Amino acid sequence: MQSTGISTLNLNKPARPGIERAPTSTNLARPMPIHRLEDKVVFITGGGGKVGVETAGRLLIEGANVALIDNSRESLEAAVPVLKAAIPTGTPLESRLLTIAADATSEADVEACVKKTVQRFGRLDCALLNAGERDEEKDLFDVTAEDFDKMMTMNAKSAFLGVKHVAKVLRDQGEGGSIIIRSTIAGLRGFPGLISYSASRFALRGIALTAAEELGKYNIRVNTIHTSIINSGPDYKEGWSQERLDELKEETALGRFGSLDDVANVIAFLASDDSKFMTGGHLKVDGGCVTV
DSSP states (O other): OOOOSSOOOOTTSOOOTTOOOOOOOGGGGSOOOSOTTTTOEEEEESTTSHHHHHHHHHHHHTTOEEEEEESOHHHHHHHHHHHHTTSOTTOOGGGTEEEEEOOTTOHHHHHHHHHHHHHHHSOOOEEEEOOOOOOOOOOGGGOOHHHHHHHIIIIIIHHHHHHHHHHHHHHHHTSOEEEEEEEEGGGTSOOTTOHHHHHHHHHHHHHHHHHHHHHGGGTEEEEEEEEOOBOOSTTTTTTSOHHHHHHHHHHOTTSSOBOHHHHHHHHHHHHSGGGTTOOSOEEEESTTSOOO
16 A cells, blocks of 8 residues: 555544544645645755755755756756756756856846746746855954955845845745745854854844745745754865864754755745745754754
């Protein structure tokens, strides 16, 4: 017997005394969706990085058309053969995937990329604003104004520009949509030595909350996800001391770091209509690293 993906629960057994049972949904008998994102168009910044590529592959598998934006043309070129495996044999990749080398911190570039996406696919439904980077750890007194400006530009300004120009298209289409901003746990707690980075990640919460309030009337949802360290391959430890990594793992309730698949699963959910009543949310994809 083929599994539907739903646990076989006895939904008709009597409730405990004093407990009112909720009505049983007929949806429970339906198979889990395979193509939740069929024909949706998703715009991804930071698309050449590991999270961007993994997510693009997941979205392609679920039926989406994807525009990948990255400032590294080489990273985009390397992503193409990887993503080809995510679409049905015989389907031309160019019919489902658009790659654009551009600067996510340039308003002109972001606006042009959004326009190219709509020109290629005819519409836009969702954005993953994933562009960003982390600076090196420095004592507070050694951080320069230039260090601070760099992090705010790369992480916060890029998200603002993405929200602004994607939301314009979604508003004008009149069908709503989903904007997902990828932050990290540094946007939820302080990290000594990372004041500029943490400030830029906290700023994403303000952008998301304000945009969610303003765009709700257009049925445009805006949510952030906050990831912890992602075990994305041999170089995932880059920039972290082993001592700090051990401390973070010890602080994580599930006792491990996340995988690329862990992150892509949540993004696919937020991109789909399964999350149609969620906006202004901050989803922690951190294994319980931040539990308050």
